[in-house]
Amino acid sequence: MSERSGTRTIKVDALARVEGEGALYLRVKDGAIRDLKFRIFEPPRFFEALLAGRGYAEAPDITARICGICPVAYILSASHAMEQALGIRVTGPLRDLRRLLYCGEWIESHVLHAAMLHAPDFLGLDDALQIAQRDPQLVRTALRLKKLGNTILEVVGGRAVHPVNTRVGGFYRAPGRARVRALAPELEWALEASATLLRAFAGFDFPDYTHDYTCVSLRHPDEYAITEGRLVSNRGMDIAIDAFLDHFGEEHVAHSNALHGYLGAGEPYLVGPIARYNNNFDQLTPLAQGAAREAGLGPVVNNPYQSLLVRLVETLYACEEALRLVRAYEEPDAACVEAAPRAGVGHGCTEAPRGICYHRYALDEAGHILEARIVPPTSQNQKQIEDDLRGVVERNLALPDEQLKLRCEQTIRNYDPCISCATHFLELTVDRE
Amino acid sequence: MSSGSRQPGLLIGIGTDYRGDDQAGLEVARRLRGRTAGVEVREFSGDGAVLLESWAGHDRVILVDVCRSGAPAGTLHHWRLPGDSLPAALRLGSSHAFGLAEALALAGTLGRLPVRLDLHAIEGARFGLGEAMSPAVERAVEALVAQLTAQLEQAEG
Numbered sequence: 001m002s003e004r005s006g007t008r009t010i011k012v013d014a015l016a017r018v019e020g021e022g023a024l025y026l027r028v029k030d031g032a033i034r035d036l037k038f039r040i041f042e043p044p045r046f047f048e049a050l051l052a053g054r055g056y057a058e059a060p061d062i063t064a065r066i067c068g069i070c071p072v073a074y075i076l077s078a079s080h081a082m083e084q085a086l087g088i089r090v091t092g093p094l095r096d097l098r099r100l101l102y103c104g105e106w107i108e109s110h111v112l113h114a115a116m117l118h119a120p121d122f123l124g125l126d127d128a129l130q131i132a133q134r135d136p137q138l139v140r141t142a143l144r145l146k147k148l149g150n151t152i153l154e155v156v157g158g159r160a161v162h163p164v165n166t167r168v169g170g171f172y173r174a175p176g177r178a179r180v181r182a183l184a185p186e187l188e189w190a191l192e193a194s195a196t197l198l199r200a201f202a203g204f205d206f207p208d209y210t211h212d213y214t215c216v217s218l219r220h221p222d223e224y225a226i227t228e229g230r231l232v233s234n235r236g237m238d239i240a241i242d243a244f245l246d247h248f249g250e251e252h253v254a255h256s257n258a259l260h261g262y263l264g265a266g267e268p269y270l271v272g273p274i275a276r277y278n279n280n281f282d283q284l285t286p287l288a289q290g291a292a293r294e295a296g297l298g299p300v301v302n303n304p305y306q307s308l309l310v311r312l313v314e315t316l317y318a319c320e321e322a323l324r325l326v327r328a329y330e331e332p333d334a335a336c337v338e339a340a341p342r343a344g345v346g347h348g349c350t351e352a353p354r355g356i357c358y359h360r361y362a363l364d365e366a367g368h369i370l371e372a373r374i375v376p377p378t379s380q381n382q383k384q385i386e387d388d389l390r391g392v393v394e395r396n397l398a399l400p401d402e403q404l405k406l407r408c409e410q411t412i413r414n415y416d417p418c419i420s421c422a423t424h425f426l427e428l429t430v431d432r433e
Numbered sequence: 434m435s436s437g438s439r440q441p442g443l444l445i446g447i448g449t450d451y452r453g454d455d456q457a458g459l460e461v462a463r464r465l466r467g468r469t470a471g472v473e474v475r476e477f478s479g480d481g482a483v484l485l486e487s488w489a490g491h492d493r494v495i496l497v498d499v500c501r502s503g504a505p506a507g508t509l510h511h512w513r514l515p516g517d518s519l520p521a522a523l524r525l526g527s528s529h530a531f532g533l534a535e536a537l538a539l540a541g542t543l544g545r546l547p548v549r550l551d552l553h554a555i556e557g558a559r560f561g562l563g564e565a566m567s568p569a570v571e572r573a574v575e576a577l578v579a580q581l582t583a584q585l586e587q588a589e590g
Contacts, residue, residue, distance in 0.1 A: 046451070046562040065450055068479045112482055116531050127535060132542045140543065147486050150479075160487070161479035 024408055026393060029433040033393055038386045038412070044374040051372040056082045056341065056363055057168050063359070063374060064162055069112065071162050072105040072153070073352030074374075076227055077359040082168045085346030085363050086339040093332040094170040095227070096325050100180075101156040101163065102226045102350070103322040107190070108149025109353035110273075110311040110318070113416045115142035115197060118308050121410040122204035138200060141193050145315070148186050152322060155179055170336030180329045187323040194319055195291050198312040202295035207407065209392055210302040213384070214267060215275035218351050224283040224317060225276070226351050232279055233269070241349040244358050250379060261380035268383035271355025272415065273310040274301050288317040304388055304414040311353075311416075341367025352377050354416050378417045385415050401432070443491040444469065444581070445484070447477045447498040447533060453564035454506070454557030457574050458497040460566070461553075464578045469585045481536030485545060492548040497577065498533055499557035499570070506558035507569030509577060514550040515541065553577055 027035040044066055051059055059078040064071035076098060083090060090098065115138070116128040125131055132139040150160040155175050157163025165172050216237070218229035231247075232238050239247060250261050263269045281289070281299040292313045301310055341363070348359045355377030362371040392411045396404055446462025449455045459476045466474045473491075477484060488494045500510060502520065512519055519534060533552075540546045555573045566574070 050451075050563070065478075068449065108483075112480060112531060116482060128531070129535060129538045129542060132539055136543060139539070143482060143486070143543075146482050150483050150486070160483055161477065 027431040028397065031397060033390060036386065036390050038389060044376060048372040048374055051369045054369050056367040056369060059361060059369065060166060060168060068161065069109050070105055070352045072102050073350055073357040075163060075166050076102065077348040077350045077357045079168050080348030081346040081359045081361050085344035085361060086342060088169060088337045088339045090170055090337055093330065097156055097171065099227055100152060100322055100325040103318040104149045104152025106318040106353050107315055108146045110315045111142055111146040114308050114311040118413050119201060121413060142197060145190055145193050148190050152183060155183060167336060169339055172335060174331050174335040177329060177331050180326055183326045184323060187319055187326060190319040191316065194312055194316040198291055198295050198309060198316065201308055201312065206303055206305040211391065212302060213270040214263060215278045216269045216271050217276040217279045218349065218356060219280055224280050234278055242347045244347065244349060250375060260382040261375065262383055268387050270384050271377050271380050273314055274307050275355065276351060277301060277310045284317055285320055287320055288313055291316050307414045354378060355380060381415050385412060442493050443473050443488055444495040445475045445477050447496060449478050451562055453559040453561050454499050454566050454570045455560050456566055457499045457555045457557060457570050460574050461497045461577055465581060468582055472585055481531040481533050484533065485536040485540050488547050494547045494550045497553045500554035501557060504556045506556055506567050507573040508556035509573055510554040512552045514546055
């Protein structure tokens with residue numbers, strides 16, 4: 001902390017628990033916010049450029065490198081886009097396997113964020129290490145649940161972190177029936193474990209802040225949407241994913257290398273667990289709905305801090321859904337749908353743990369990528385994060401700087417922002433004049 | 434730098450491709466693969482919580498990562514756990530949301546550290562997307578590969 005000419009400046013490496021690198025700058029004068037900038041780095045433009053000229057089959061593996069926590073989202077959004085461009089569809093057991101893989105990613109990502117990264121904010125603790133010192137069993141449960149998610153990735157995807165068994169059209173090799181079925185006992189345990197975590201966290205003191213969000217998610221006629229569906233909002237939007245770029249835009253803002261997503265004429269919108277939950281609550285299983293109600297959640301959640309609980313409701317759902325898929329699994333006749341290269345354009349959109357992840361590719365006759373466009377969930381949430389921060393800071397200006405900083409960090413973590421997945425440190429600067 | 438008297442069972446190079454010096458740990462693993470009989474070599478790009486599980490069953494573990502401590506680029510650091518304490522200000526480079534430093538501390542608290550864990554960290558300087566490793570880090574990768582090869586051969590012999 002330093003004093004200079006009447007302006008108090010505080011600079012901290014505050015958000016090591018958010019992936020990526022970024023900064024929050026806040027200037028307060030005469031008790032009002034004069035400036036608030038949430039700045040993050042590195043949109044996926046590098047990867048889009050890297051993909052140009054490469055074969056269509058390379059896109060899933062290369063874009064998976066954008067994120068170490070949610071590679072499946074990139075793999076499947078890219079694969080779906082390529083399959084549309086090539087005129088094939090992956091259905092039946094291969095589609096089920098993909099959904100199972102995605103459930104694994106939801107479990108490992110949601111549990112990591114909710115229990116290890118976000119929960120400490122509500123307990124007044126610095127990190128998960130302090131939770132482990134106070135309640136080691138809770139952390140052991142969280143780690144075991146998270147490990148289950150990674151084990152699903154390993155069994156279906158071939159590796160616990162970056163899957164290597166996935167490809168455009170399906171898989172290189174379908175996992176054996178016995179190996180998939182063997183996941184069932186741990187998934188049965190996980191139903192109770194995720195409900196236990198949800199109950200443990202339901203008693204947190206959630207800050208009193210609500211907002212009427214524009215919630216955007218996929219919606220599927222038959223299931224809680226994860227891997228496919230139409231794009232819907234709670235304001236009545238209902239479009240095919242192919243129309244994404246007609247309705248959503250990204251803008252460069254002066255203070256950030258990242259792009260801020262917007263809807264329509266420039267409105268912020270929310271993607272991720274709360275948006276999915278609010279749009280598709282009716283499609284959750286009775287078990288997940290009941291657990292949500294027991295945790296004090298109604299069918300619509302407007303308090304962004306309760307995203308912590310919604311992540312655990314979705315974890316419970318993902319465990320239940322994975323169990324259903326595991327019990328029904330039979331080895332498919334073929335591990336993939338083959339496709340011949342051809343010119344075309346394809347769109348893919350799936351529900352990454354953090355929200356919709358949109359890809360579009362244009363291919364030439366040989367299947368080489370002419371153009372790639374990737375809109376990750378975090379860039380879509382940027383504008384909404386800034387809006388939330390403004391609202392939260394306005395209501396909490398009386399707090400001392402240190403507490404205000406913590407509240408801002410907690411607010412940013414509501415979004416589990418996958419800022420770039422590379423390097424790590426978000427600086428928070430508060431100027432009070 | 435201390436050298437081990439017994440051969441470790443697992444070496445994990447940690448890092449992220451396409452991101453400058455953050456590739457260094459992966460690069461060490463790639464260069465060591467096949468040159469260390471009896472030692473399983475893995476590359477790792479996920480979060481620390483997965484890492485914490487990944488050494489289960491191994492008594493001897495070597496981790497290679499990049500870090501930022503303020504030292505000149507390419508500086509080689511080494512800590513041995515249990516025993517050494519990591520500097521509080523150390524930023525280990527390449528594990529993300531839940532980092533390696535957190536994973537090691539949590540493993541200690543939960544009793545999940547291997548019998549011996551050697552952490553080698555290369556001081557990194559640049560982490561931009563698409564950047565090559567800096568020359569000093571390249572040299573450090575070579576030096577660490579040579580050092581670990583000799584160490585592991587000695588342990589084998």
